[in-house]
Amino acid sequence: MLNVSDLHVSVNGKEILKGLTLEVKAGEVHAIMGPNGSGKSTLVGVLAGRPGYEVTAGTVQFKGQDLLSLETEERAREGVFLAFQYPVEIPGVSNMEFLRAAVEAVRGHRQQAPLSAPEFMKLARQTCTELDLDPSFLKRGVNEGFSGGEKKRNEILQMSLLEPALALLDETDSGLDIDALQVVAQGVNRLRSPERAVVMVTHYQRLLNHVVPDQVHVLAEGRIVRSGGRELALELEEKGYGWLTGETA
Amino acid sequence: MTDQNSALEQLVQQRYEAGWVTDIETESLPPGLTEDTVRFISAKKGEPDWLLAWRLQALARWREMGEPSWAHLDYPPIDYQGISYYSAPKSPGDGPKSLDEVDPELLRTYEKLGIPLHEQQMLAGVAVDAVFDSVSVVTTFKKQLAEAGVIFCPISEAVRDHPELVQKYLGTVVPARDNFFAALNSAVFSDGSFVYVPKGVRCPMELSTYFRINAANTGQFERTLIVADEGSHVSYLEGCTAPQRDENQLHAAVVELVALGDAQIKYSTVQNWYPGDEQGRGGIYNFVTKRGLCAGARAKISWTQVETGSAITWKYPSVVLRGDQSVGEFYSVALTRGRQQADTGTKMIHIGKDTKSTIVSKGISAVRSNNSYRGLVRIAPSADGARNHTQCDSLLIGDQCGAHTFPYIESRNPSAIVEHEATTSTVSDEQLFLCQQRGLDAEKAVSMIVNGFCKEVFRELPMEFAVEAGKLLEVSLEGAVG
Numbered sequence: 001m002l003n004v005s006d007l008h009v010s011v012n013g014k015e016i017l018k019g020l021t022l023e024v025k026a027g028e029v030h031a032i033m034g035p036n037g038s039g040k041s042t043l044v045g046v047l048a049g050r051p052g053y054e055v056t057a058g059t060v061q062f063k064g065q066d067l068l069s070l071e072t073e074e075r076a077r078e079g080v081f082l083a084f085q086y087p088v089e090i091p092g093v094s095n096m097e098f099l100r101a102a103v104e105a106v107r108g109h110r111q112q113a114p115l116s117a118p119e120f121m122k123l124a125r126q127t128c129t130e131l132d133l134d135p136s137f138l139k140r141g142v143n144e145g146f147s148g149g150e151k152k153r154n155e156i157l158q159m160s161l162l163e164p165a166l167a168l169l170d171e172t173d174s175g176l177d178i179d180a181l182q183v184v185a186q187g188v189n190r191l192r193s194p195e196r197a198v199v200m201v202t203h204y205q206r207l208l209n210h211v212v213p214d215q216v217h218v219l220a221e222g223r224i225v226r227s228g229g230r231e232l233a234l235e236l237e238e239k240g241y242g243w244l245t246g247e248t249a
Numbered sequence: 250m251t252d253q254n255s256a257l258e259q260l261v262q263q264r265y266e267a268g269w270v271t272d273i274e275t276e277s278l279p280p281g282l283t284e285d286t287v288r289f290i291s292a293k294k295g296e297p298d299w300l301l302a303w304r305l306q307a308l309a310r311w312r313e314m315g316e317p318s319w320a321h322l323d324y325p326p327i328d329y330q331g332i333s334y335y336s337a338p339k340s341p342g343d344g345p346k347s348l349d350e351v352d353p354e355l356l357r358t359y360e361k362l363g364i365p366l367h368e369q370q371m372l373a374g375v376a377v378d379a380v381f382d383s384v385s386v387v388t389t390f391k392k393q394l395a396e397a398g399v400i401f402c403p404i405s406e407a408v409r410d411h412p413e414l415v416q417k418y419l420g421t422v423v424p425a426r427d428n429f430f431a432a433l434n435s436a437v438f439s440d441g442s443f444v445y446v447p448k449g450v451r452c453p454m455e456l457s458t459y460f461r462i463n464a465a466n467t468g469q470f471e472r473t474l475i476v477a478d479e480g481s482h483v484s485y486l487e488g489c490t491a492p493q494r495d496e497n498q499l500h501a502a503v504v505e506l507v508a509l510g511d512a513q514i515k516y517s518t519v520q521n522w523y524p525g526d527e528q529g530r531g532g533i534y535n536f537v538t539k540r541g542l543c544a545g546a547r548a549k550i551s552w553t554q555v556e557t558g559s560a561i562t563w564k565y566p567s568v569v570l571r572g573d574q575s576v577g578e579f580y581s582v583a584l585t586r587g588r589q590q591a592d593t594g595t596k597m598i599h600i601g602k603d604t605k606s607t608i609v610s611k612g613i614s615a616v617r618s619n620n621s622y623r624g625l626v627r628i629a630p631s632a633d634g635a636r637n638h639t640q641c642d643s644l645l646i647g648d649q650c651g652a653h654t655f656p657y658i659e660s661r662n663p664s665a666i667v668e669h670e671a672t673t674s675t676v677s678d679e680q681l682f683l684c685q686q687r688g689l690d691a692e693k694a695v696s697m698i699v700n701g702f703c704k705e706v707f708r709e710l711p712m713e714f715a716v717e718a719g720k721l722l723e724v725s726l727e728g729a730v731g
Contacts, residue, residue: 048686051678076688088679092701098687101697105688141701158687 001026001197002047002067002166007058009039009046016042018222019058024166027194031208031233032201034219035241040201041085043219044168047199048082049075062166076102077109079165083155083172090142095154098142099124099161106162127160130190131183149180156187167191169200173207185210205233220245277336284308286334287436293335294405294439297412307425307435314429320563320592321621321653324497327534332468332499334437390454397453399483400445404472407443414445418476422505422542422569430501430536430563434470438503441471446481446512455711457486468499475505477512479545484515484711497525497560501536510545510572515553517710522558527616529588532560539566543575543601551578552595553709560589565623567596570604570632577606580706584699585618585650594624594655599632599665608639611703614650621653628665635665643673644702646695674702 002024009017016039024030032040046053047060049072060067067075090098100120107114115123121138128135133153143151152172159167172184188198188211200207208216208230216232217224218241225244226232236244278286287308291301316327394401400411408415425435442458460471477483500522508514516539525532535558541550552566568577579595597606606626614620626637643652654671676698684694700707700719707715 050682050686072682072685073688073690076686082686084683088677088683090680090683090698090701091674092704093697098684098697101689101693102687105690105693109688162687 001028001063002199003059003061004043004047005059005061007043007046007060008056009042010054010056011042011052015056016222017046020219020223022217022224024197024199026165026197027192028214029188029192029198029200029211031213031216032199032219033203033205033216033233033236035245038219039222040219041170044082044170044199044201047075047168048072048080050082073105077106079106081159081162081164081167083152083159083167083169085170085172085174087143087146087151087155089144089146091144093142094138095140095142095157096121096124096138099138099158102158103161124161127157131157131160131187133157133183148175149177152176153180153183156184160187160190163191163196165196167196167198169198169202171201171203173200173202173204181207181210205237208233218244277333280333281330282308282332282334282437290335290437290439294408296405296408299416300408303420303425304436307432308437310426311429311432311436314432316429320623321619321655322561322563322590322592324534324561324590327497327499329433334468334470335439337439393453398447398450399452400443401456402443404441404443404474405439407445407474411443411445414476415443415474418474418505418507420505422507422540423503423538428538431503431538434472434501434503434538437468438470438472441473441502442475443473444475444483444485446477446483448478449480450478451481452483455484455486457488459488468501470500471502473502473504474507475514475516476507477509477514477548479509480511481509482513485517486711487516487518488521497532497534498523499534499536500559502538504537504539504566506539506541506550508541508543508545508548508550508575511547512545513549513551514541515551515711516541516566518552518554518556520554520556520558520562523560524558524587524589525560527587529560532589533558534561535559535564536561537564539564540569540596541567541577542569543572543577543604545575546572546601547574547576548572549576549578551576551580551709553578553580553706554582554593555703555706555710556581556583556591556593559591562589562591562593564593565595565625567598568606569598569600570606570635571600572604573601574603574605575601576604578709579606579608579610579624580709581610582613582703582706583611583620583622584613584615585620586615587618588616589618591619592621592623594622596625596627597637599626599628599635599637601632603634604632605635606637608637608641609705610639610641611706612641612643612652613646613699613702614643614652615646617649619651619653621655623655623657625657625659626667628660628662628667630661632662633664635662637665637667639667639669641669641671642702643671644699645673645675646699 004020004022007017007020008015020043034040046055055068104114124138125135128137143154146154155172173181176184185207191198212230216228216230218226220241278289284305287304291304423431425432444456446452475485506514506516522533522535523531543550550568554566556562566579570577577597581593583591583593585591594610595608608624610622612620612622622641624639628635639656641654645652652673656669658667660667676695680698681691681694684697685691707719
């Protein structure tokens with residue numbers, strides 16, 4: 001599904017990722033952990049096509065294609081989804097309108113017939129119910145006046161409707177109460193299937209109690225310094241990152 | 250950062266779809282403005298003496314006045330003697346009696362603009378007056394309107410057929426001496442629409458005038474007068490386009506609305522005059538005076554405008570709230586791009602007791618354009634319990650454009666409540682990225698963000714116009730993005 005090989009990325013001339021290699025197979029869930037400033041957000045940002053990054057070396061293959069050669073919207077249509085750490089507001093544009101345009105763009109690319117307005121509304125409402133979200137969510141402006149938790153839930157709603165092949169979650173669990181955390185976990189677990197993969201950036205092992213990862217990676221100073229199973233996260237919780245970053249120094 | 254800017258600039262590159270010229274034989278006056286010009290126009294229309302005298306007086310006033318310079322606009326001096334003040338499609342005799350006599354080339358012009366003038370093809374429920382350069386070429390659905398007692402015709406015809414109404418109201422809301430451009434218009438106006446809705450009548454359809462400037466070096470000076478008698482209702486739509494030319498063209502219109510007691514007038518404009526090219530060559534200079542008078546108690550006048558065209562826009566649709574409990578509203582979207590400049594807003598003059606006004610202004614500036622909101626809220630000592638709420642939002646696209654707000658509040662009554670809110674925001678890289686990350690291309694994303702920003706105004710437009718306005722914004726923001 002995703003093959004990142006020796007990736008070097010700079011922001012404003014400063015190298016953030018320094019030769020990162022990662023393989024994610026279809027059906028897998030990977031968790032990326034690591035200290036602040038280690039390059040976690042940069043990794044998912046560069047994969048999703050966020051502007052402002054310069055790839056100086058390395059390759060990224062996604063479903064056999066050169067991901068980095070695709071425009072941001074092409075990556076999205078191919079099935080790369082980023083759940084934002086700080087979702088932005090789009091005043092006056094209703095969630096329903098926004099979701100419909102997004103679903104149409106993705107379905108059109110997959111050569112699926114467009115959904116009629118009632119079909120789409122039904123699907124959207126149903127998805128809200130499954131995620132335990134109030135359907136009034138759909139009528140509100142995109143993230144307009146949403147609390148932090150509501151914004152994150154809204155990201156999960158978008159992810160659920162777009163059914164991406166590769167979901168990237170950038171600290172979606174940060175700052176959430178336990179109910180909102182459940183929604184996020186449920187959204188990710190719903191998406192889990194042999195055809196899809198998930199990469200979750202997180203600071204906390206508590207999300208991993210609800211979404212059990214196949215692999216846990218520790219990112220430090222722009223490289224993956226340790227990979228392991230679920231138990232690595234527990235070890236990190238206990239010992240912190242010092243013993244690992246010390247290794248690389 | 251520069252990359253992002255040039256991408257945004259490309260996004261909002263100029264595209265103007267109504268920029269072609271109709272090849273038609275016209276009768277035009279040579280450039281220049283003298284008393285003879287005014288006499289020629291008046292004679293051409295077969296006007297009564299009182300109107301000629303009114304025009305000549307306006308000309309005399311105009312000659313004493315100077316062009317206003319207080320607006321946040323920058324343009325080279327206009328040579329008022331270099332403009333032709335009359336141009337009309339040549340037609341035999343008195344002009345067409347019915348659609349069959351209208352030059353087919355003209356009908357094709359309006360059809361191409363999406364305004365079919367054959368009644369059977371028309372949007373159901375919209376009557377159209379089509380004004381081409383200086384004259385009205387056709388008015389549709391006249392018979393059906395007459396049955397309801399509604400008069401809807403070119404103002405030149407109203408002068409002939411309903412002189413008492415025209416004489417009673419013409420210049421009562423915008424006097425000839427009001428301002429430089431209004432005085433000029435009063436002297437040389439050639440056509441425009443006239444509407445009278447009798448007491449208690451709800452006009453059975455939307456009325457619409459479609460203005461087209463075609464001839465080169467010609468000014469368009471139309472004059473519209475709408476009178477809603479007691480307890481009547483009317484909704485009026487106005488659309489405008491012009492060909493793409495390298496020279497600037499002057500448009501100085503006057504619109505007067507009179508709402509008597511309990512009457513309601515809703516006036517909507519989608520203005521898409523040619524804006525000029527990216528270097529600022531050509532385009533319409535749009536200097537327009539629009540004002541409504543709520544003459545009786547509980548009258549209501551509502552202006553809604555979507556301004557996307559013109560090189561220069563100088564326009565402040567206003568309401569004088571004289572009747573007690575009368576209501577004035579102003580909803581505006583003004584989009585400027587390229588080198589366009591807009592200085593637009595409104596005036597709400599509260600005189601009656603418990604009068605209420607609402608102002609919602611949305612300015613969008615892109616590329617190297619300048620967009621100014623200028624609004625006056627005046628509360629007279631007599632206006633006990635007057636209320637105003639103003640909301641003024643600016644959206645910037647790119648970092649070389651400007652948004653300016655000039656609110657003036659003059660309150661002379663301590664019981665009045667006046668509120669003003671203003672915001673400035675940008676189409677941010679993060680919003681664009683969110684949309685693109687969800688699969689939308691950049692063009693669609695910008696148009697969605699801008700449409701969302703304008704939502705409060707668009708929902709005030711009649712349905713067909715709301716759709717047109719949305720499309721117009723999309724086209725205006727469209728560019729060749731790879």
